[in-house]
Amino acid sequence: xxxxxxxxxxxxxxxxxxxxxxxxxxxxxxxxxxxxxxxxxxxxxxxxxxxxxxxxxxxxxxxxxxxxxxxxxxxxxxxxxxxxxxxxxxxxxxxxxxxxxxxxxxxxxxxxxxxxxxxxxxxxxxxxxxxxxxxxxxxxxxxxxxxxxxxxxxxxxxxxxxxxxxxxxxxxxxxxxxxxxxxxxxxxxxxxxxxxxxxxxxxxxxxxxxxxxxxxxxxxxxxxxxxxxxxxxxxxxxxxxxxxxxxxxxxxxxxxxxxxxxxxxxxxxxxxxxxxxxxxxxxxxxxxxxxxxxxxxxxxxxxxxxxxxxxxxxxxxxxxxxxxxxxxxxxxxxxxxxxxxxxxxxxxxxxxxxxxxxxxxxxxxxxxxxxxxxxxxxxxx
Ligand SMILES: Cc1cc2nc3c(=O)[nH]c(=O)nc-3n(C[C@H](O)[C@H](O)[C@H](O)COP(=O)(O)OP(=O)(O)OC[C@H]3O[C@@H](n4cnc5c(N)ncnc54)[C@H](O)[C@@H]3O)c2cc1C
Numbered sequence: 572x573x574x575x576x577x578x579x580x581x582x583x584x585x586x587x588x589x590x591x592x593x594x595x596x597x598x599x600x601x602x603x604x605x606x607x608x609x610x611x612x613x614x615x616x617x618x619x620x621x622x623x624x625x626x627x628x629x630x631x632x633x634x635x636x637x638x639x640x641x642x643x644x645x646x647x648x649x650x651x652x653x654x655x656x657x658x659x660x661x662x663x664x665x666x667x668x669x670x671x672x673x674x675x676x677x678x679x680x681x682x683x684x685x686x687x688x689x690x691x692x693x694x695x696x697x698x699x700x701x702x703x704x705x706x707x708x709x710x711x712x713x714x715x716x717x718x719x720x721x722x723x724x725x726x727x728x729x730x731x732x733x734x735x736x737x738x739x740x741x742x743x744x745x746x747x748x749x750x751x752x753x754x755x756x757x758x759x760x761x762x763x764x765x766x767x768x769x770x771x772x773x774x775x776x777x778x779x780x781x782x783x784x785x786x787x788x789x790x791x792x793x794x795x796x797x798x799x800x801x802x803x804x805x806x807x808x809x810x811x812x813x814x815x816x817x818x819x820x821x822x823x824x825x826x827x828x829x830x831x832x833x834x835x836x837x838x839x840x841x842x843x844x845x846x847x848x849x850x851x852x853x854x855x856x857x858x859x860x861x862x863x864x865x866x867x868x869x870x871x872x873x874x875x876x877x878x879x880x881x882x883x884x885x886x887x888x889x890x891x892x893x894x895x896x897x898x899x900x901x902x903x904x905x906x907x908x909x910x911x912x913x914x915x916x917x918x919x920x921x922x923x924x925x926x927x928x929x930x931x932x933x934x935x936x937x938x939x940x941x942x943x944x945x946x947x948x949x950x951x952x
Contacts, residue, residue: 579639584642587646587647595612595651599779602653603653603924613734624639624662627682632682637814641818644825645828653928661685661690667814667815668756668798669685669691670682671807672803672807673758690732692737692785696726697724697725702937704809710744712744721787724740726935727782731768741808742754742756744804753802755801756804758797759792763790765790817879819893823893824872824896824899826929827896830900830925831861831862833907834903834907834922835858837910837914838858858906865899871896886945890942891946897932900929901930
């Protein structure tokens with residue numbers, strides 16, 4: 572058993588850590604306060620290659636392994652969950668479905684642009700279909716050689732920025748015998764008539780990440796816009812989420828690490844009763860527990876990445892680590908707020924942002940309840 576990272580992975584971690592410290596940290600509070608999605612910062616992350624990590628080289632990507640990808644997301648989240656979200660959604664949800672299921676033509680047309688930092692959304696969730704992804708109400712009806720799409724999507728990351736090219740949209744295209752719905756995904760470009768995407772505001776979490784509502788009114792597409800084949804949509808979405816959960820878990824590990832470091836640094840500086848508060852065993856033990864949990868989550872995450880990278884089944888482990896890392900970050904962020912005392916409740920200190928950004932992790936890409944459902948089903952329950 573070899574737990575060491577290879578030289579490229581170590582270098583990648585170092586490079587992304589320095590980038591996050593030097594380029595993201597100085598802007599973090601301001602972007603969060605203004606709820607601003609930053610195109611210049613996104614472009615800088617693209618210049619570093621962070622949107623082409625999983626894209627094959629023939630489409631201008633770097634095609635690294637999943638562990639390397641998760642290290643990148645972890646390092647971004649250690650400083651800012653919002654920029655980690657932009658990169659994670661750009662890779663796991665934006666380019667990956669196109670790279671995995673797209674036709675050669677679709678890949679050539681889209682992937683080089685996505686590797687260069689243009690964005691693409693993943694439109695599964697609807698106002699009436701969240702955890703129950705099978706409850707999709709958006710329809711695509713074939714009329715002669717055209718597909719006509721109608722419906723709406725909600726909470727779609729990266730779907731309404733000035734650098735978004737479009738989104739993958741899951742639709743219902745029919746019914747099988749016995750009433751089972753047929754799901755088909757379409758690649759819909761941003762400028763298609765009848766298609767519109769609007770940013771959602773007033774989020775408590777991920778405030779400088781772009782979250783959008785999408786509306787489709789008689790949007791006309793053709794067979795060439797279908798991702799993979801007709802009827803393959805559900806399977807594509809579930810597979811995409813399995814992998815995406817590893818990136819959400821990486822945000823949990825990175826965010827928990829960031830919260831822990833914030834707490835430790837503060838506890839060394841802040842003095843009460845004549846000594847640093849980190850010398851009080853109540854707080855020191857709490858940070859020891861936080862550190863232990865972060866390490867456990869990281870090990871579980873890296874092992875799940877190894878399963879995926881070596882072609883083994885990983886969906887139960889992905890659900891486990893998504894669930895566990897989200898909750899580890901919850902405890903770490905809560906610990907950081909507590910250790911910073913009153914300052915932990917002030918937005919000028921990073922503990923509050925870790926606390927708010929953590930909340931998404933227990934909800935996005937399948938709630939914690941849904942992860943427990945996946946795991947319990949694998950146990951035969
Ligand atoms: C910032 C943000 C970004 C997002 N990005 C995307 C994106 O890019 N693409 C996308 O498609 N979606 C995205 N989502 C949507 C996200 O995946 C959903 O919010 C999530 O799946 C939950 O769906 P819901 O909000 O409709 O909650 P619901 O499904 O209505 O759940 C409400 C509550 O009921 C519980 N519940 C539901 N069913 C069960 C059950 N069977 N057993 C036990 N409990 C249950 C849930 O766990 C939850 O606690 C994003 C959401 C947010 C907030």
